[in-house]
Amino acid sequence: MRPFQTNFAFLAGTLPFMRMLGYHRKLMAENGITTVAVLGAGTMGNGIAHVFARAGYDVILRDIERRFLDRALETISKNLAREIKKGKIGEPEKTAALARLRPVTDIQALSAADFAIEAVPEQLELKLRVLQEADAVLRPGVVLASNTSSISITQLAAQTGRAENFIGMHFMNPVPVMALVEVIRGLATSDATFTTTMSLCEKLQKKAVAVNDAPGFVSNRVLLPMINEAAFAVMEGVAAPEAVDAVMKTGMNHPMGPLELADFIGLDVCVDILDVLYKGFGDSKYRACPLLRKYVAAGWLGKKSGRGFYKYSGC
Numbered sequence: 674m675r676p677f678q679t680n681f682a683f684l685a686g687t688l689p690f691m692r693m694l695g696y697h698r699k700l701m702a703e704n705g706i707t708t709v710a711v712l713g714a715g716t717m718g719n720g721i722a723h724v725f726a727r728a729g730y731d732v733i734l735r736d737i738e739r740r741f742l743d744r745a746l747e748t749i750s751k752n753l754a755r756e757i758k759k760g761k762i763g764e765p766e767k768t769a770a771l772a773r774l775r776p777v778t779d780i781q782a783l784s785a786a787d788f789a790i791e792a793v794p795e796q797l798e799l800k801l802r803v804l805q806e807a808d809a810v811l812r813p814g815v816v817l818a819s820n821t822s823s824i825s826i827t828q829l830a831a832q833t834g835r836a837e838n839f840i841g842m843h844f845m846n847p848v849p850v851m852a853l854v855e856v857i858r859g860l861a862t863s864d865a866t867f868t869t870t871m872s873l874c875e876k877l878q879k880k881a882v883a884v885n886d887a888p889g890f891v892s893n894r895v896l897l898p899m900i901n902e903a904a905f906a907v908m909e910g911v912a913a914p915e916a917v918d919a920v921m922k923t924g925m926n927h928p929m930g931p932l933e934l935a936d937f938i939g940l941d942v943c944v945d946i947l948d949v950l951y952k953g954f955g956d957s958k959y960r961a962c963p964l965l966r967k968y969v970a971a972g973w974l975g976k977k978s979g980r981g982f983y984k985y986s987g988c
């Protein structure tokens with residue numbers, strides 16, 4: 674009786690985990706995607722790798738230097754531990770998710786991927802180079818998605834040899850917490866690519882919203898002018914960052930003030946997006962606030978560098 678009870682207890686304990694694994698394998702088998710490549714292991718790349726690994730996918734995480742990959746793995750481990758504390762996952766899921774991550778610097782590793790997402794900095798030339806490198810290594814027919822915040826998906830797609838298998842998959846920061854993925858079809862994106870991407874979002878338990886291809890899509894076309902205006906208000910001495918954020922949090926019910934959010938996104942990322950909006954629409958209302966540019970020039974990039982509109986300890 675006793676051994677049976679012990680075995681039963683063991684099985685009962687592992688059943689939800691096994692069921693979860695089986696469930697994900699079944700879902701993944703539906704579209705043949707089991708291995709996902711993520712290019713860039715920064716703020717967004719590590720979050721994207723985290724959610725795919727947690728959902729049962731094998732993840733090839735690629736960056737240019739080992740130290741960026743080490744930093745990303747540390748962040749993912751910390752964020753998974755936070756999810757354990759919140760009761761969202763158990764210790765075995767954390768261990769399994771970490772085991773599914775394969776950090777690489779060699780682009781050739783992408784040949785094993787069934788789906789790939791690019792999350793390198795928001796600079797057109799860099800993105801084009803990275804996307805072309807990935808395109809040359811990925812198997813024909815594999816979907817290549819970009820997490821760009823603002824650059825035209827049609828333009829990026831056109832520089833690859835797989836425009837019909839190219840799509841925008843705009844995750845929000847922090848990826849493990851935020852439910853939204855803006856899914857953007859380029860002019861040549863096929864229905865099959867769109868359907869695969871939408872169903873992948875569902876498997877990650879994300880809310881996918883399909884929008885059309887235009888600079889900044891919806892999220893950043895609406896958000897960035899607000900952040901920029903908040904920076905102008907500080908630059909012109911209308912109010913201190915704390916006061917600007919307090920007005921928006923208390924008066925408009927925003928969970929974060931625009932400057933707090935800008936620090937969180939990265940002030941360099943904000944300037945890059947504003948530059949894309951400015952160029953894309955040819956409208957001066959999108960010109961980046963000089964104070965934002967000055968902070969970026971000083972290396973005050975926000976939370977990730979320890980200083981932006983606010984100072985952060987422990988960064």
Ligand SMILES: NC(=O)c1ccc[n+]([C@@H]2O[C@H](COP(=O)([O-])OP(=O)(O)OC[C@H]3O[C@@H](n4cnc5c(N)ncnc54)[C@H](O)[C@@H]3O)[C@@H](O)[C@H]2O)c1
Pocket residue numbers: 712713714715716717718735736737738741792793794795796799803820821822823843844845846937938939942
């Ligand atoms: N930060 C945000 O809140 C946010 C939100 C949504 C989307 N995005 C978008 O996601 C993308 C990435 O932004 P981020 O904030 O993660 O940037 P980041 O600077 O934090 O990370 C970028 C990473 O890409 C790596 N990289 C550079 N060149 C590379 C290459 N050739 N191959 C592989 N990796 C390379 C860098 O070493 C770095 O680790 C951008 O397009 C950005 O607009 C950012």
